[in-house]
Amino acid sequence: MLAALDHHLLDDSARAGLRGWPRFAMEFLYFGVKEARxxxxxxxxxxxVLLVPRAGVLGLPRYDALLVLALGIQAWMVWSGLESWDELKAVSLFHLVGFALEVFKVSGSIQSWSYPDFAYTxxxxxxxxxxxxxxxxxxYIIQxxxxxxxxxRHHPxxxxxxxxxxxxxxNFFTHHYLGDYRWYLAACALGLYARTTVVFRPLDRERRMPMLxxxxxxxxxxxxxxxxxTFWGVWRYPNQLGAWSVVHVSKWSSWSLLVVMTFTIVAHLKHIKASIHVPEQ
Structure with a gap:
């Protein structure tokens, strides 16, 4: 069923009869379905994360159960051909980069957040x-x-x-010691990607949006x-230990910058690099 869905979503046959609002509605629908897929x-x-209870499953602590499930999902995606081995290497790199950042952030001298529950892993x-x-x-970016x-178009x-x-x-590491240069880096990214455009096809016609x-x-x-x-207690920030509160909106900028870094890794995959245009200098 998933293969049939993908085949249908990748069909770019012209829908000549679609115009005006019906076309907008259909393209919006397909955009949403592709995003969900x-x-x-x-x-x-x-x-x-939402369904595994805090007490764990069959005596297995929650964090360990989530690891088993995540490994199973990843193995299934490779086995089914939804991700290639080269893409798995990139995904594994994201895992290592993220885990190193987590280790630093929860360390005793930093304690940006914490994982309160017990786990063997x-x-x-x-x-x-x-x-x-x-x-x-x-x-997500690969799919x-x-x-x-x-x-x-116009990749730096x-x-x-x-x-x-x-x-x-x-900067995710050094801002604890040398100051936060996030907005300077954001300004640099803004300059680098100011002309960069994403060309995508929600249905049968190409659309464009700024990379930024x-x-x-x-x-x-x-x-x-x-x-x-954080609401479900998977991890907690220091200000959420007594009672949950909304994660500070400044984290939005941090995540957006992390997406820039993630995109850069994905952009070096051979089959993806072929679809990226870098202007002649």
Whole structure:
């Protein structure tokens, strides 16, 4: 059924009879369906986050159960051909990058947030399943690239994109000691991607949107997911230990910058790089 759905979604046959509001409604519908389909890993993983009780499953602590489920989902996606081995390597890199950041953020000297529950698969206070929260962002971008037949116009030179991505990641660590340069980096990213456009196909015609808008929108939905996860007590910020409160809106900017970094990793996959246009210097 999933293969049939993908075949239908990838069909770009012209719908000549669609015009005006009916076309807008149909394209909006297909855009939503493709977005939902691209979020397959995200949906299954966060569905597990919401459904697995805090007491665990069959004697297995919650964090350990989530790790088993995340590994199962990832293995199924590769086995079914929804992700290739090369894409799995990129997703694994997201996992490692995210896990390293988590270890730093929950360390005794930083304590930006914490994972309060017991787990057998905790290392340095961080449950291993947490890396999949970052890997899910990469999985979404990879799936969306295929389903929307994405192409990128006026992408900045790769060395510049890599440099700003590395600096964004480093700032997540160094801002605790050297000051937060997030907005300076955001300004640099704004300049780099100001001309960059995403070309996508929700139905049978190509549409365009600024790359920067895509970064901000994805960051917003990650921020929403973070609010849901903290509400369910998967992890907690210090100000949420007594009673839950909305995650500060400043985290939206942090997630948007993280999406820039994630996109840069995905953009180096061979089959994706072929659809990215970098202007001649």
């Amino acid at each position: 691209a979020c397959l890993f995200v949906g299954l993983f966060f569905g597990a 905790k290392l340095w206070g961080v449950p291993l399943f947490s890396g999949f929260m970052y890997a899910s962002i990469g999985s 969306a690239w295929r389903l929307f037949d994405l192409r990128i 030179p790769y060395w510049m994109a890599v440099l700003i991505a590395v600096l964004i990641y480093v 808008l895509a970064f901000v929108l994805i960051g917003f939905f990650i921020w929403l997911a973070e609010n849901i996860s």
